Structure formats: C-alpha cells, structure tokens
Amino acid sequence: xxxxxxxxxxxxxxxxxxxxxxxxxxxxxxxxxxxxxxxxxxxxxxxxxxxxxxxxxxxxxxxxxxxxxxxxxxxxxxxxxxxxxxxxxxxxxxxxxxxxxxxxxxxxxxxxxxxxxxxxxxxxxxxxxxxxxxxxxxxxxxxxxxxxxxxxxxxxxxxxxxxxxxxxxxxxxxxxxxxxxxxxxxxxxxxxxxxxxxxxxxxxxxxxxxxxxxxxxxxxxxxxxxxxxxxxxxxxxxxxxxxxxxxxxxxxxxxxxxxxxxxxxxxxxxxxxxxxxxxxxxxxxxxxxxxxxxxxxxxxxxxxxxxxxxxxxxxxxxxxxxxxxxxxxxxxxxxxxxxxxxxxxxxxxxxxxxxxxxxxxxxxxxxxxxxxxxxxxxxxxxxxxxxxxxxxxxxxxxxxxxxxxxxxxxxxxxxxxxxxxxxxxxxxxxxxxxxxxxxxxxxxxxxx
Amino acid sequence: xxxxxxxxxxxxxxxxxxxxxxxxxxxxxxxxxxxxxxxxxxxxxxxxxxxxxxxxxxxxxxxxxxxxxxxxxxxxxxxxxxxxxxxxxxxxxxxxxxxxxxxxxxxxxxxxxxxxxxxxxxxxxxxxxxxxxxxxxxxxxxxxxxxxxxxxxxxxxxxxxxxxxxxxxxxxxxxxxxxxxxxxxxxxxxxxxxxxxxxxxxxxxxxxxxxxxxxxxxxxxxxxxxxxxxxxxxxxxxxxxxxxxxxxxxxxxxxxxxxxxxxxxxxxxxxxxxxxxxxxxxxxxxxxxxx
Numbered sequence: 001x002x003x004x005x006x007x008x009x010x011x012x013x014x015x016x017x018x019x020x021x022x023x024x025x026x027x028x029x030x031x032x033x034x035x036x037x038x039x040x041x042x043x044x045x046x047x048x049x050x051x052x053x054x055x056x057x058x059x060x061x062x063x064x065x066x067x068x069x070x071x072x073x074x075x076x077x078x079x080x081x082x083x084x085x086x087x088x089x090x091x092x093x094x095x096x097x098x099x100x101x102x103x104x105x106x107x108x109x110x111x112x113x114x115x116x117x118x119x120x121x122x123x124x125x126x127x128x129x130x131x132x133x134x135x136x137x138x139x140x141x142x143x144x145x146x147x148x149x150x151x152x153x154x155x156x157x158x159x160x161x162x163x164x165x166x167x168x169x170x171x172x173x174x175x176x177x178x179x180x181x182x183x184x185x186x187x188x189x190x191x192x193x194x195x196x197x198x199x200x201x202x203x204x205x206x207x208x209x210x211x212x213x214x215x216x217x218x219x220x221x222x223x224x225x226x227x228x229x230x231x232x233x234x235x236x237x238x239x240x241x242x243x244x245x246x247x248x249x250x251x252x253x254x255x256x257x258x259x260x261x262x263x264x265x266x267x268x269x270x271x272x273x274x275x276x277x278x279x280x281x282x283x284x285x286x287x288x289x290x291x292x293x294x295x296x297x298x299x300x301x302x303x304x305x306x307x308x309x310x311x312x313x314x315x316x317x318x319x320x321x322x323x324x325x326x327x328x329x330x331x332x333x334x335x336x337x338x339x340x341x342x343x344x345x346x347x348x349x350x351x352x353x354x355x356x357x358x359x360x361x362x363x364x365x366x367x368x369x370x371x372x373x374x375x376x377x378x379x380x381x382x383x384x385x386x387x388x389x390x391x392x393x394x395x396x397x398x399x400x401x402x403x404x405x406x407x408x409x410x411x412x413x414x415x416x417x418x419x420x421x422x423x424x425x426x427x428x429x430x431x432x433x434x435x436x437x438x439x440x441x442x443x444x445x446x447x448x
Numbered sequence: 449x450x451x452x453x454x455x456x457x458x459x460x461x462x463x464x465x466x467x468x469x470x471x472x473x474x475x476x477x478x479x480x481x482x483x484x485x486x487x488x489x490x491x492x493x494x495x496x497x498x499x500x501x502x503x504x505x506x507x508x509x510x511x512x513x514x515x516x517x518x519x520x521x522x523x524x525x526x527x528x529x530x531x532x533x534x535x536x537x538x539x540x541x542x543x544x545x546x547x548x549x550x551x552x553x554x555x556x557x558x559x560x561x562x563x564x565x566x567x568x569x570x571x572x573x574x575x576x577x578x579x580x581x582x583x584x585x586x587x588x589x590x591x592x593x594x595x596x597x598x599x600x601x602x603x604x605x606x607x608x609x610x611x612x613x614x615x616x617x618x619x620x621x622x623x624x625x626x627x628x629x630x631x632x633x634x635x636x637x638x639x640x641x642x643x644x645x646x647x648x649x650x651x652x653x654x655x656x657x658x659x660x661x662x663x664x665x666x667x668x669x670x671x672x673x674x675x676x677x678x679x680x681x682x683x684x685x686x687x688x689x690x691x692x693x694x695x696x697x698x699x700x701x702x703x704x705x706x707x708x709x710x711x712x713x714x715x716x717x718x719x720x721x722x723x724x725x726x727x728x729x730x731x732x733x734x735x736x737x738x739x
Contacts, residue, residue: 059564060569060668060669060670061571061669061670064570068569231713232713234714234716236717238674240661240665240674243457243458243595244455244458244706244708247458248710248713250451251451251710264571264665264666267573268665271665275583275592275594276454276591277583277589
C-alpha cells in the first residue's frame with residue numbers, strides 16, 4: 001500500500017467510499033452489524049484486566065518535559081476509568097515502559113508486548129523516529145498501536161497526493177501532527193503581525209526540526225507572500241551553548257523567529273536569549289512552546305508567540321464552560337503539583353480514544369470486540385477531551401483545533417500565561433490537511 | 449564592531465568549558481596514558497551536584513551558595529576520580545588501549561546510572577547565578593555577566609594548573625612521568641600516588657566545568673556527552689597530553705564554532721571537523737604534541 005500511486009478518479013472513488021463507510025460506521029455502526037448479529041450471543045467480556053502498555057520517555061532529556069508528565073496523566077486517567085468501573089466492566093492494568101534506547105529497542109519492546117505479553121493495546125511514543133519504527137508493526141503483528149504524541153506529518157502520509165488511507169489498519173495517532181502547530185503559528189502571525197518582513201528559524205537538526213520549519217515556511221509564504229527568510233539555524237539536539245546562534249539571529253535583523261526547539265533545549269535557548277537581549281529585538285514563535293513558561297518561570301519573557309500543539313492549555317477551554325478541563329487540571333495539579341502540559345492532554349486522548357472505541361464496538365457487538373473491530377470503531381470517532389473535541393480521521397490520524405497565544409505576566413500566576421485577550425483558536429479544518437492529501441500539497445493549494 | 453566583539457566573547461565562552469574539560473582529559477592522558485571515556489560522566493556529576501546544591505542551599509546568600517556548589521562539585525568529581533583510579537583503572541595500566549576504552553566506557557555508564565539513582569531521570573534547573581549576575585551593555589549589545597564570569601574562572605583555573613605543573617615539586621614529578629614513565633620510576637618517583645592525584649585533579653576540573661554550565665542549561669542525564677566528544681577533538685588537535693595544546697585547541701574550536709555559526713550556519717559541525725582534519729594532515733601529532 002505504501003507509496004502506491006492512485007489516479008484522481010480512483011482516489012475520489014476510494015475517498016467517497018471511505019467517507020460513506022466511515023459515516024455509516026460512525027452513525028449506525030453498520031461496519032459491525034452484519035457480523036455482530038450472529039456473534040452477539042456468543043460474545044462475552046473477559047474477566048481479566050485490560051493490559052495497556054504506556055510508553056514514554058522516563059529517562060533522558062525528553063523525560064522531564066514530556067515523558068514523565070504524560071506517564072503521570074496515563075496513570076491519572078487509568079485510575080479515573082477504573083474508579084468508574086473500567087471499560088465494559090474490565091479494569092485497566094496500566095504498565096509504563098521507557099521509550100529511551102532508540103527505534104530498534106522500541107521495535108523489540110513492541111514485539112514483546114504484542115506477541116509475548118499479549119497486551120490489549122500499545123499507547124506510546126513521543127519521538128517521531130520511534131513512531132515511524134513501531135507503527136508498521138501494528139498490521140504486521142496484529143496488535144493495536146496508538147501513537148499518542150509524536151509530531152511527524154510523514155507518519156500516516158504517503159509520498160504523493162492523493163494517497164490511499166488508512167496506511168495501517170491497526171495503527172493510529174490519537175493527536176494531530178506537527179502541521180497544526182506550524183500552520184497555526186503562520187495564521188497567528190498573519191492575523192496579528194501582518195506587516196512582518198523578516199523571519200528566521202532556529203530548529204533542531206533532525207527530522208522534527210526540519211519538518212516543522214518546512215511546514216511553517218510554506219504556510220507563512222502562502223499567507224504573507226512578501227516575507228523574507230533571513231536566517232535558518234540548525235543546532236544539534238542537546239546543545240548547551242546557544243550564544244553563537246543567538247548572536248547570528250540578532251545580527252540577521254529577523255522580527256519573528258520560528259522554533260521547534262523542545263525540552264531542555266528550548267529552556268536553555270530561552271534563558272541564554274534573555275541574557276543576550278534577543279527578545280528586545282525579535283519575537284519567538286515556538287511551535288510547541290506551551291510547557292516552557294511553566295518550566296522557566298517568571299523569567300520567561302512576555303510577548304512571545306506560543307502554540308499549544310492543539311488546544312491543550314490549563315486555562316483553555318475555560319473551566320466554567322468545559323468542566324472536563326477543570327477536572328483534568330485540578331486532579332493533575334493536586335496529584336503532581338504542576339499544571340498539565342500538552343503531552344498530558346495527548347496521553348488522555350490516547351487512553352480515552354481506546355476506551356471510546358472499545359465501548360462503541362462493544363455496544364454494537366454485545367461483548368468484547370477484537371483488535372480489528374476496535375480499530376474500525378476508532379476510525380471516524382469523535383470524543384470529548386479536556387481540550388475540546390478530538391476526531392480520529394478515516395486516515396487514522398487525529399484532527400484537532402489549535403490554540404496560539406502570546407505570553408503575558410498576569411498577577412496570580414507564578415509564570416507568564418497566554419494573554420487571555422490575544423488567544424486565537426484555529427478550527428481543525430483550517431489547520432489539518434484532508435485525509436489522503438499531503439500537508440505540503442494542501443498548503444501549496446491555498447489561495448493567498 | 450560590537451557584533452564582532454560579541455562573536456569573539458561567544459567563542460571564548462564556549463572555549464572556557466572546552467578548556468576545563470580537555471585540560472582534565474589531557475592531564476590524565478599525558479601523565480597516565482589513559483584515554484578516559486568516563487570524563488563526560490564526571491562532568492555530568494559536577495553538573496548534578498552543583499544544580500542540586502544551588503536548588504537546596506536557598507537559605508544562604510546566592511553568591512555563597514554558588515561558591516559552595518562549585519567547590520562541592522569539584523570535590524565530589526575529584527573523589528569519584530580517585531575512587532575510579534584506585535579501584536578500576538589501576539589494574540589497566542599494563543593492558544592494551546582497548547581494555548582502557550572498555551573499562552572507562554563501562555565506568556561512564558555506571559556513573560550515569562548512579563546519577564539516575566540519586567537524582568532521578570528528571571531535569572534540574574539552577575539558573576539563579578546566571579540571573580542574579582545580570583547583564584552588561586556595550587554599544588548596542590547586551591551580554592550576560594555570567595558568561596564573563598565563566599571565562600574568568602576558566603582562565604584562573606588554567607593559571608592555577610600551569611603554576612602547579614610548572615612551579616611545584618608535584619607538578620615537576622607529574623611532568624617527569626608524562627615524559628618518561630620508566631625513568632621517573634627509576635628516579636624514585638612514587639608513580640601510583642601521583643597517578644591517583646592526576647586522575648583526581650583531572651576529574652575535579654571536569655566537575656568544575658559541569659558545575660559552571662548548569663546555571664545556563666538544565667542538568668540532564670547525558671549532559672556530559674557533548675563536552676566529552678568536543679574535548680576529544682581539542683585534545684587531538686592541540687596535541688595529546690599538552691596543556692598549551694588544550695588551551696590553543698579550545699580557543700580554535702570555540703572561535704571557529706562561534707564565527708562558523710554566524711557566517712556559515714549550515715556547516716556548523718562539518719566546518720569544525722574539516723579544520724581539525726586539515727591540522728592533523730599537516731601536523732599529525734597535533735599543534736603542540738610531541739612526535
């Protein structure tokens with residue numbers, strides 16, 4: 001299936017059929033009814049707990065900012081689900097595993113979990129490299145794998161548009177990809193800084209940084225055609241000294257600087273940039289910057305553009321309007337002493353996507369569904385999450401709105417928050433490419 | 449003009465860490481002939497001790513707390529170095545190089561795990577010294593005073609090591625060992641003790657470098673890998689075991705990196721390695737190494 005090229009007519013036919021099938025499955029559960037009529041009587045729900053493997057970085061540079069908060073959120077959600085009776089009456093036995101060690105060791109771990117331990121689902125991966133390495137195992141081994149946080153848009157896209165989907169029958173991503181972060185930033189800059197003439201980028205020198213810049217540059221050039229890219233810097237991962245990069249950025253005269261730096265790198269860069277006065281001369285636009293004001297504290301500068309990898313923010317949706325966010329934020333803060341950051345929301349999305357898919361399939365089948373049936377139920381599913389509504393597309397990729405804002409010091413908060421007056425929400429259809437179309441091709445088709 | 453001065457300072461700042469790290473590496477290599485891959489984890493140990501103390505000693509004035517953190521990081525890394533030398537390295541002196549590499553790489557992993565056991569897998573932030581020292585302004589530029597402090601400490605450490613090695617009895621004996629180990633032993637120098645001292649001193653310098661870096665970047669597992677790799681370039685470039693080589697090598701690498709990022713951002717690392725290769729082609733023993 002990978003790389004298969006379809007004619008336009010065939011694509012439209014497939015897309016239409018897929019759309020009808022998804023719609024029908026979503027509304028009536030037609031995908032199950034033929035089989036379920038016979039199977040329903042024999043179906044039962046096993047008495048044993050559901051074994052879910054939650055895989056995140058528990059050690060290394062990505063542990064503190066992403067992996068450990070996400071793992072905390074998995075535990076919080078599993079406890080909540082269990083306290084409410086589990087999924088179709090089965091309790092969750094959540095097992096946490098470390099994502100460290102690289103693609104090969106993660107492939108070995110996933111094989112063991114699926115083939116030997118026979119877990120019900122693998123929920124995992126912050127690293128795009130690990131996602132790319134492991135997700136193909138879903139169909140190969142017949143195990144349900146839900147990628148929950150990794151950002152690469154390449155994960156479920158093919159090389160050319162239009163492409164056939166889903167790429168994997170049993171492989172999903174329960175969040176949107178990096179397209180929403182970078183398109184969201186470009187839309188925000190167009191809306192609030194239309195007159196910008198010079199932009200630059202500082203992104204980590206591997207796939208994540210390169211892809212983030214690629215999407216941002218394409219989007220901003222479509223939205224503000226005259227904008228000039230004056231510098232692009234590619235520090236390697238875990239750089240501890242950004243002084244030379246900061247000097248180069250100051251010297252470039254850029255007004256807005258795009259960055260997909262993450263974790264300790266983003267904090268290190270921010271702190272050194274504060275000292276060297278970069279923020280007096282330019283604004284940063286952080287593609288997944290939501291965790292960093294909380295990490296850096298009051299020293300994090302005001303006026304920086306921050307994207308939330310979705311609408312994942314402890315103050316949005318407002319707690320009075322969306323109580324699920326209030327519950328999530330308060331429960332997490334009470335238990336772990338910090339506000340949940342976007343990886344926590346992503347963890348919620350993964351475990352609750354699994355729950356909703358099982359319950360949907362289970363209610364139609366009258367018993368515990370198979371892996372394939374859960375996957376069919378997940379495709380086209382929409383669920384309420386603390387961040388709003390998440391939809392899993394027919395291409396098995398999550399679709400979300402995206403929140404972009406500007407950092408501001410507000411009394412009563414121990415770190416700068418997003419200025420409530422300047423938050424912008426861009427709806428899912430404005431920041432996610434349609435299924436079957438590559439994100440870059442979709443952007444290229446926009447009219448300025 | 450102001451910008452160029454900042455680029456030079458950036459190069460000096462980066463060179464300061466390289467100098468402290470490669471100086472320790474060079475002393476150990478020169479005196480003992482041990483290529484110590486565990487040097488990076490001693491750097492990390494210093495970083496964690498310092499970050500932890502800066503975060504813990506909140507009752508003390510920040511300047512005193514930072515001084516205590518620096519000294520404690522040197523002490524802990526130095527003692528760890530002595531422990532490594534006496535327990536693991538000593539039987540390796542007569543073995544081939546590959547045994548040294550294996551044993552020191554194993555030690556690196558053990559110390560990383562030790563750090564994980566003590567401080568967990570999370571990041572330690574300790575930016576207070578960086579923040580309270582503030583910034584200075586010149587022409588149109590702003591520059592953190594802390595960066596200048598690091599340059600000054602590194603300079604003073606270099607002077608101290610130069611005085612120890614050049615003017616004291618211990619230093620002269622260490623140099624004698626590095627020049628001709630067998631002759632030094634024949635002259636009655638107690639090589640065992642001096643090896644331990646040299647290893648401890650090199651480890652303490654790595655600990656100091658680690659302690660100095662945490663106010664600008666969080667202490668994380670693996671923080672010592674980048675300094676280790678670039679310090680190896682410096683040591684090879686400057687000449688194995690040469691103090692002057694460590695200094696000049698650090699300055700060359702620091703300034704090339706600083707100007708390279710500004711002028712040729714796409715080839716930041718390749719530029720560094722290309723110049724290192726060119727120097728080694730012309731002078732295989734390094735700039736100040738002996739043939």
